[in-house]
Amino acid sequence: MALNQEGILLDSGTNELEVIVFNVGNGTYGINVMKVREIVQAQTVTHIPNSHPHIEGMIRLRDEVLTVVNLKEVLGCVSEGDDSQDKFIVSELNKMKVAFRVSGVSRIHRISWEQIEKPTELSQGLQSATTGVIKLDGQMILLLDFEKIVVDINPSKGINVEQVRKLGRRERSHKKIVVAEDSAMLRKLLHQTLAEAGYEQVTFFENGKEALDYLEYLQTSDEHTVEEEVQLVITDLEMPKMDGLHLTRRIKEDDDFKRIPVIIFSSLITDDLYHKGITVGADRQVSKPEIVKLIEEIDLLI
Known part of the structure; x- marks a missing residue:
């Protein structure tokens, strides 16, 4: 099953996504279609000696x-022994391709990001494993955090403050930055790395809607203009309530906001999907976890 990325959500910035629903054991999960290159029948795997226990092989x-x-x-999940219906979901994220073994794939749903809820703190570890919960057709679908799964296996694929320290001593900046990022772990890492790079006046929001609400609040303020309070916006793409493409479009279509530079910082910056950010007016697009590249783009824009 090959997926035509060009035909998926061609109208960028609609705040919608398509989710492939799949099963692992008795659980029902989802993955953003934009991360998937194809789905194939599971095949013989070559074992890799001394590999991480979650890596099956090649x-x-x-x-x-x-x-x-x-x-x-x-x-x-407890193995049921019969893996004849297993599938491999071939995914591309963080500029690399990985095949994920699942028990079976059902269908594709097109939904709005507004339908996706964040896991609650009472979900006993759910927050660390998922990015959102979808209630659809009487069932609960968990959107897995595939980026975290990969980083847990190979920490070098994550954001590291040591990468920034290699840039040498940097001047402190008074520029004010807004960041929309739904992952609490990544918000913490971005706070550390941006501060190390000299950008300490950073305001974080959990999704695009909260970031846009903040800009609209400043828009009504009598004390300062929006551009005095925000010199740059950094946004993830996948976020509950409002995604980064829709946020970018709303910023660039507003006369009070459109001069604010927007950088999309996401694991979904692929050759096939780069045009979506261009369509909504993003000034730059940087693939996670390239934090040094992100800082270089910030330096150029502000």
Whole structure:
């Protein structure tokens, strides 16, 4: 099953996404279609000695060698023995391709980001494993945090403050930055790395809607203009309530906001999807976890 990315949500910034629903054990989960390159029948896997317990091994898919991550191991599912219906979801994120083993794939749903809720603190670990919860057709679908799964296996694929320290001593900046990022872990890492780079006046929001509400609040203020209080916006793409494409479009269509530079910082900056950020008016697009590249773009814009 190959997916035509060009035909998916061609109208960028609609605050919608398409979710592939799949099963792992008895659980029902989802993945953003934009992360998926194809879905194939599970095949024989070559074992990798001394690898992480969540890595099943490697496969050769046409001309590419891909690492296989077993989501049954990641999610602690008891093996049922019969894996004849298993599928590999071939995903591209953080500029790399990974095959994820799942028990089966059902269908694709098109929904609004407004329908996605954040896991509550009472969900006993759910927050660390998922990015959102969808209630649809009488069932609960968990959107897995695939980026965190990959970083847990290979921490070098994450954001690291040591990368910034290699830039050397930097001047402190008084520029004010707004960041929309739904991951609490990434908000903490961005706070540390941006502060190390000299950008200490950073205001964080959990999604695009909260960031836009803040800009609109400043818009009505009699004390300062929006541009005095915000010199740059950094946004993730996948966020409950309002995604980064829709946020960027709303900023660039507003006469009071449109001169504020917007950087999209996401694991979904691929060759196929880059045009979506261009369409909504993003000034720059940087792939996670390239934090040094992000800082270089901030330096150029403000």
